């Protein structure tokens with residue numbers, strides 16, 4: 001696929017995701033309910049296709065992500081994102097900063 005087509009594809013997908021986000025925040029409840037029958041199967045189908053493309057091999061390595069790395073074990077970011085969004089708590093991870101106590105300068 002050439003770069004122009006890639007960009008058009010990415011733009012179309014982002015536009016559709018923006019549309020879904022807008023529906024969540026702006027549509028009334030009856031509209032949301034009627035769209036759920038079509039949107040939820042689209043989203044679950046998209047996730048299943050994506051996860052199938054990142055299915056680990058017999059060594060437990062992602063066939064797509066591991067092929068890009070020559071050294072070390074690449075963790076599949078697609079499965080990590082799926083777990084974060086579908087299973088784990090969706091609140092953003094807030095890393096706590098470690099504050100070191102410095103002696104007061106006098």
Ligand SMILES: [Zn+2]
Nearest residue numbers: 054062065076
């Ligand atoms: Zn992967």
